[in-house]
Amino acid sequence: MAAYRVLIGKREYIVEISDDQLLVNGEKEQVNLIPLNGGGLYLLRRGDQSKELHVQSQGRRRYDVTSDGRRVVAQVVKDRGQCSPWGEQNHLGDLLAPMPGMVVSIKAREGERVEQGQVLVVLESMKMQMELRSPVSGLVSKMPIQFQSQVDKGVLLARVDQA
């Protein structure tokens, strides 16, 4: 038997899978999960109800699921009791580029004290300027970017060591 914790927003669901049954939070479920196109489209048949789910894996057992105009992001955690998802966690104070763009302004220096929510970097992308704010309060320990440089999505813009 395998047990998975699925974290969705503030709630969590325990899904237990064994050869002969499937339990969600201890309740028995009857489901079919049928892949429809090999591209992330599934038919979830649960009792008498059929629902179309479009599932995109974002890696590290994180799934982005859309259905009926709604979107749910689920993080599956292996086995009960084990809290961290697969793979390593990012540094809490890391500010990553949310999308590719150009650094048009750098508002803090290495070694500077910053508050949570303070603007650290202004990125220009898709004709818009985005103010990117410090995720935590603390000291800026890294600022590995240059004014007017182009950055890719996910690139570290700044690291703030939590005080």
Add this chain to the structure above:
Amino acid sequence: MKILVANRGEIAVRVLRACRDLGFSGVAIYSNGDQEALHTRYADEAICIGPTPAAESYLQIPAILDAARKTGAAAVHPGYGFLSENADFARAVEDAGLIFIGPRPETIALTGDKLEARKAARKAGLPVLPGPDVPISEAAPYELADQVHFPVLIKASAGGGGRGIRLARSYEELERMVAAARQEAQAAFGNATVFLEPLVQHARHIEVQILGDGQGRILCLGERECSIQRRRQKLIEESPAPGLTDALRQRLHEAALRLVTALNYRSLGTVEFLLDTHGRFHFIEVNPRIQVEHPVTEMVTGIDLIRAQLQMAVDGSLHYTQDDISSRGWAIEARVLAEDPDQGFLPATGKITYLKEPGGPGIRIDDALYLGLPISADYDSLLAKVIAWGEDRPSAISRLRRALRELQIGGVPTDIEFLTQIVDSPSFLAGRTDTTFLETFQPAEREEDEILEREVALATALLAHQANNQAIYKIPLAGNAWQMTAWREQMHGDR
């Protein structure tokens, strides 16, 4: 007749469709990054005009004129954005002996200068917001500060699309916000001039669609309500505007007609107003081009605005009289954007991996999506426009809600769920909308959310379990179906 469409994305496809309907040939232009784009396939000819960045392609006037020359196009349609409000472009097109499908270059120059447009509107007798009609070309707004009441808007004189606008709530904020607006205006429009305009609290944004022949004949095609905006970008638009008295609607239309008559306006245009809580309206600007939200007007009037615009440009005739124009029912448009709700609705990138478009009565989709389309940061984030028509506002809303639930886009985060939350909200249903609507909007938690979450938990746990076991037993890819089939059998066996 051969028409070059100097744009990309859904609006290029939209204009090329009108060309097909009229039996005209269409020429598309594209950047290196848009080689496979849908608009190139809707055209009879497609010409590459340069590298992916818009500044090196879609904004390159000489390259576009070369493409027109090479293909023998007789007219140029600018779409919206890019060069559509660039008077130099319109002039260059006309100087090359081609028809510019839009207003005269001098009209575009005038409406492009918001201060000049305010003066023209005031002269034509329209109510204009008070304010010092003085450009702040140097960062020294102090001498003007005592002439305005806070909060005050700082707007780019060359602005458009909601960019180059800042709000200052106090004298202390003024300097910083003027600097920010100037910086954004310089980056976006190459012109840092800004001016001050009083903020109208809880205003509604209402705009009037007109079509002129440049010979003094002008048609009014009703109004649109575009109050639901985020970061000054329109998100949901409708026609007619809810809750207007016939008298007020009439006065809005007449005001718009007065201004465009004074300008001897040619082609399509929109006169934008703010409606305050006392039922007074104030002119803000003229948009001298087709607008993103034009389909709602088409749905209620039954008139293909772009076809009418093309016909007018080609033969100089309006093809309609004001008596031909009436509005029936209600139409609402929702803009589906590539945005990540988890990142504060920042524009998102990706690649379309799944697409299912809605259908059924009263639904129209305008987009340029296809499976495999990369969504890059090079162009704007509009993915699709979903437009619903109904006999009245409630039925249009029901259909829009249905369509947004049917629409499925995979591969890039979108604002679809947020749109459905707006459409479902009691204040939207009641038509109580103003431009601050989204500042205070709190989506209601839905009862079905827990059911869906439970289903998602089931599905993702099964997928993770499957992926896990594959990793352990190294079942080849072809084993996928077997694995899932086995699951099906097991679940059936459980019954």
